[in-house]
Amino acid sequence: MRWSDMDVYQHVNNVAFLGYFEMARVSLFFEHPTHDEKTGMRRGLVVHSHEITYKRSVVYDADPLDIDIWVSGIRAAAFTCHYEVFDHGQLAVTGSTVLVPFDFAINRPRRMTPEEKAWLQRWTDEPAG
Template sequence: MRHLYRCPLRWADMDAYGHVNNVVFLRYLEEARIDFLFRPEKDFKQGSVVARHEIDYKRQLVHRQTPVDIELWVTEIRAASFTLSYEVKDGDLVYVRAATVIVPFDFEAQRPRRITAEERAFLLEYTDDAGADAGAEEEAVAA
């Protein structure tokens, strides 16, 4: 299953060339990620941090009044991290493909923490790949 976020475009998102600036796409991904992770019924209350972004720009997105769709899903779950993948798109027209590695984080102890059983169950609902949880087993054996 994939999570869908309808992201509004802002006039200030454009650059001198008249299209959405490349850096702004990271803000769009952040908005989609927050919408996904911090819903009232499912929440990473214990905290998390971004460890890595990877982004591929496929085509220009020009400012308009209508929002752009961001589809988000889980592609990997490990013992102490998970990866979200995204497509910023209109129907079949893809502007950006991206991925973000998220590390659950204990802000009081100032260190990474393991994913809880509840968080893992939630993330598993949004995997497109049945093997997404395999990395956690390998990591648990190595620990």
């Protein structure tokens, strides 16, 4: 949490959680080691949509929040990241983000490679399809 995430009511502002979700995705997609760029999701992603459910308010604290992240719904050209945010062991926020692989060179969505799908499958508990 950052001091600037707190709002006038002394709790973390609702929009800050989108930033926390983004940090969890960056950690998953860019900080986990991969053999090469084809096996991770480094070729480009854009956000299609977000969904957030606030279970309880979070008060600013120097202790970090814990965020669980996993993947579901792996399709040809989209997948979903899910999040659970825990504050001192209590579930505070749940959410999801639909992500679309994107080719920035031609400014269009693209299909995932088989390697990307296999890499994403590591972060889901769904059977490979």
